[in-house]
Amino acid sequence: MSKPYVSAVIVAAGQGTRMKASTNKQYLMLKGKPILAHTLSVFEKSTLVDEVLVVVGEHEKSQCLQKVIKYYGYKKVKKLVTGGETRQQSMYNGLKEVNPRADIVITHDGARPLVHEYTIQTSIAETLIHKATVVGVPVKETIKIVDAKHFVENTPKRDVLWSVQTPQTFTYDLLMEAHQKALQEGFIGTDDGMLVERLGYPIKMIKGQYDNIKITTPEDLIIAESIINIRMR
Numbered sequence: 001m002s003k004p005y006v007s008a009v010i011v012a013a014g015q016g017t018r019m020k021a022s023t024n025k026q027y028l029m030l031k032g033k034p035i036l037a038h039t040l041s042v043f044e045k046s047t048l049v050d051e052v053l054v055v056v057g058e059h060e061k062s063q064c065l066q067k068v069i070k071y072y073g074y075k076k077v078k079k080l081v082t083g084g085e086t087r088q089q090s091m092y093n094g095l096k097e098v099n100p101r102a103d104i105v106i107t108h109d110g111a112r113p114l115v116h117e118y119t120i121q122t123s124i125a126e127t128l129i130h131k132a133t134v135v136g137v138p139v140k141e142t143i144k145i146v147d148a149k150h151f152v153e154n155t156p157k158r159d160v161l162w163s164v165q166t167p168q169t170f171t172y173d174l175l176m177e178a179h180q181k182a183l184q185e186g187f188i189g190t191d192d193g194m195l196v197e198r199l200g201y202p203i204k205m206i207k208g209q210y211d212n213i214k215i216t217t218p219e220d221l222i223i224a225e226s227i228i229n230i231r232m233r
């Protein structure tokens with residue numbers, strides 16, 4: 001059996017509003033390296049990934065990202081794609097540019113720079129079996145459903161709740177079908193897994209790492225630095 005062709009779509013075209021920084025959060029420095037560069041370096045190192053497409057804002061496409069790619073010499077970054085109004089649109093823009101020979105598409109947030117290489121490898125391997133996988137961790141806190149007036153409606157059983165991250169990895173055909181259906185029906189989800197769920201297709205949960213955080217608010221940068229310091233010990 002020939003090696004499956006694996007394309008990675010890294011979405012990094014958001015505004016980073018919750019970060020409240022003057023620079024788009026993807027380009028904030030983390031231990032001396034832009035956040036997005038940390039993310040791209042993990043995919044560059046992954047022996048199972050054949051191409052990387054990065055979805056960014058129009059400005060970043062011409063400015064920041066070109067410099068980052070040149071400086072770090074990423075060989076697998078094959079295309080820079082312009083993002084959309086939502087994460088889902090950005091991902092779809094990237095998906096449409098994936099090499100047509102792709103068997104597997106691994107989707108990942110540019111704002112998750114601490115993803116482990118083995119999480120990428122495991123995601124790809126499990127997707128070859130299950131066709132659809134998402135990475136997550138069992139929640140540690142109790143989660144409550146709250147109404148519009150912030151009164152608690154109910155508390156789901158914690159032992160069935162997982163906090164879902166990225167990578168989320170799918171066969172190319174399944175992911176394309178899911179995005180096209182969502183677009184046709186005007187459905188906007190917060191992750192790609194939701195779109196595939198709407199097809200009624202079972203998605204395998206892969207237990208990931210709690211330190212694969214999404215850098216969203218200012219304190220996440222401090223947490224990320226601490227995680228890197230611990231890893232470097």
Ligand SMILES: Nc1ccn([C@@H]2O[C@H](COP(=O)(O)OP(=O)(O)OP(=O)(O)O)[C@@H](O)[C@H]2O)c(=O)n1
Binds near residue numbers: 091
């Ligand atoms: N229109 C969008 C929105 C988000 N993203 C990307 O999706 C990932 C997860 O989104 P999030 O962390 O919410 O990033 P932002 O949307 O930039 O953050 P905020 O909601 O605070 O503006 C990020 O890497 C972000 O760049 C994207 O490519 N295109």
Ligand SMILES: C[C@](O)(CO)[C@H](O)COP(=O)(O)O
Binds near residue numbers: 165166214
């Ligand atoms: C895709 C995701 O990272 C899974 O947890 C998350 O849904 C992205 O949400 P965001 O608001 O676009 O950051």
